[in-house]
Amino acid sequence: MQQPTEGELAILQVLWATGPSTVRTVNEALNARSKREIGYTTTLKLMQLMADKGLVSRDTSKRTHVYAAQLPEEKAQRNLLRKFVDTTFGGSASQLVLRALGEGDASAEELAEIKRMIQSLENKRQHD
Template sequence: MTHPPASVKPTSAELGVLQAIWQIGPATVKQVHAAMSSGRDDLTYANVLRLMQIMHAKGLLKRDESERSHVYATAQSQKATQGGLVKDLIRKAFAGSGKALVLAALRDGHVSKQERAEIEELLRGEES
């Protein structure tokens, strides 16, 4: 399996496509458009098609052309993609400190009480 170069970071629009595919699994453009367009009248099928074609050319998506309707899948797992983005964010915005990122998220209300409890459980080593 080929992976996109480490320098290829998805744009926010591309992340929307990746999130849709992570949620529904390998899908056609029609399925991705349906998943993304709920409550978004501005998102046309043509826009999603073009975006997915660009993502395929960049190596962010794989395309199975064996069927009439091409089926797209992510080139990397959700965990790998998010890990790369977090690493880049830590390096660029937090001077390489993962601790600074975590503290900023916890201090600035970006973490719900439930999420905080899950984090505490993980830190205590109780995660199975």
């Protein structure tokens, strides 16, 4: 499965958040979150291309087609994360983590969850 472009990713975000949707729904969601107005047929075309690539499926049984994400959000995030770590943190995930935490927008509970995550990783290491 090919990687989504930036525009495709924006559409996938909508589909992930709201589930299977029509072009109109997606287009309105995109325009809700951006100053720049995106034309309806632009969104349509992009979603058609995504269907060709297999990034989304579409139900054409009704006149108004319904699209659904085919690429799972987690998988996309893992792929993009790997590339991002490579290209902007020279492959060091922990450097990225430190920088991300440094931005300071993680809540107390989130910090706690991250600590739990680290704990479980360290436990796992014990057993190797």
